Amino acid sequence: MVISDFQAFRQARRASGGARTRDRWVPADLRADSQRLSRAFAAKREIGGDRARGQQKGRLGGAAVPQGPPLSLLPSASRRQSMTFRLSRLKETWCGGSSSGKPRCHQIGALGKLCNQTNGQCFCKEGVVGLTCNRCALGFKQSKSTIAPCIRIPHSGRGDNGVYRQSPGDQKSNSCGNCKKRMRRFNLKRFCRRDYALVVKVLSRKSEPQWTKFTVVLERSFRKGVPSYPGTPTSETFLWVRRSDLDCKCPKFRVGRQYLVVGTFRQQEARRPGFVVDRSASVLRWREKWQRRLRRYVRHEGKGRCRK
Numbered sequence: 001m002v003i004s005d006f007q008a009f010r011q012a013r014r015a016s017g018g019a020r021t022r023d024r025w026v027p028a029d030l031r032a033d034s035q036r037l038s039r040a041f042a043a044k045r046e047i048g049g050d051r052a053r054g055q056q057k058g059r060l061g062g063a064a065v066p067q068g069p070p071l072s073l074l075p076s077a078s079r080r081q082s083m084t085f086r087l088s089r090l091k092e093t094w095c096g097g098s099s100s101g102k103p104r105c106h107q108i109g110a111l112g113k114l115c116n117q118t119n120g121q122c123f124c125k126e127g128v129v130g131l132t133c134n135r136c137a138l139g140f141k142q143s144k145s146t147i148a149p150c151i152r153i154p155h156s157g158r159g160d161n162g163v164y165r166q167s168p169g170d171q172k173s174n175s176c177g178n179c180k181k182r183m184r185r186f187n188l189k190r191f192c193r194r195d196y197a198l199v200v201k202v203l204s205r206k207s208e209p210q211w212t213k214f215t216v217v218l219e220r221s222f223r224k225g226v227p228s229y230p231g232t233p234t235s236e237t238f239l240w241v242r243r244s245d246l247d248c249k250c251p252k253f254r255v256g257r258q259y260l261v262v263g264t265f266r267q268q269e270a271r272r273p274g275f276v277v278d279r280s281a282s283v284l285r286w287r288e289k290w291q292r293r294l295r296r297y298v299r300h301e302g303k304g305r306c307r308k
Helices: 005-015 028-055 076-091 168-176 179-183 188-193 243-247 288-302
Strands: 019-021 024-026 110-115 122-124 140-142 150-152 196-207 211-221 235-242 258-263 282-285
Touching: 188 288, 196 235, 211 243, 235 243
Parallel strands: none
Antiparallel strands: 019 024, 110 122, 140 150, 196 211, 196 258, 211 235, 258 282
């Protein structure tokens, strides 16, 4: 049997320990050189990547992450030590000191995932306390809302007999009600049902045991046909307000400001000079643009269109 030169070449390569790669026979010595060259290129790429990452100042939460030598060039013991050092620095940058890479701020009680990097205190919602915002503060109770997880307890403080009593702020809110909202309402119906509509400027105030007296200048009047009304325009008069109503800011007067006062005469308070302003009156901060509306109301009254 005649063996061709090509077959002899293939047998010689097999005997020398060559490896077949993509239908090509590579000698053992050339294969070893190729593997060493591949490892050298891989090491060079890894070293270059580590150097590039070391030049960049990596930051996490405002703290710089330390850059050391490439981990692939360190021994196993040094590699573990470097990894431990990096993780210890990363702990200080996460909220609550979590080493798992996830902030420990409560999903409902906290405002977000940010926190104080100095002490790890998360930013909590109103009425929520704790390092991770996981409990309600004193005077608050837990609710079923995810927006306001802690709401204020309406009854605060315990009496001698063990019964909860209301705080002064709660008693004030219960007695005042929504008087401020009612006093700011002003329309034709309220204008027709009241006895006077005046524009006054507050000059001073004086407190008495049950009343507060405001000295005002009567600048303008938008009602006519009221014979018992004291004072003339541009003259000084007084406004009397009960202390209880003033504590509720019903009405609210400040010295030096102009107000529109729409109220009713009180016969039982005729002994007091001026006007008695109670919660049934309308007191609003005066604006010049209201003149047109008030004049229209006066025309409606003159034509007899007011229905009381």
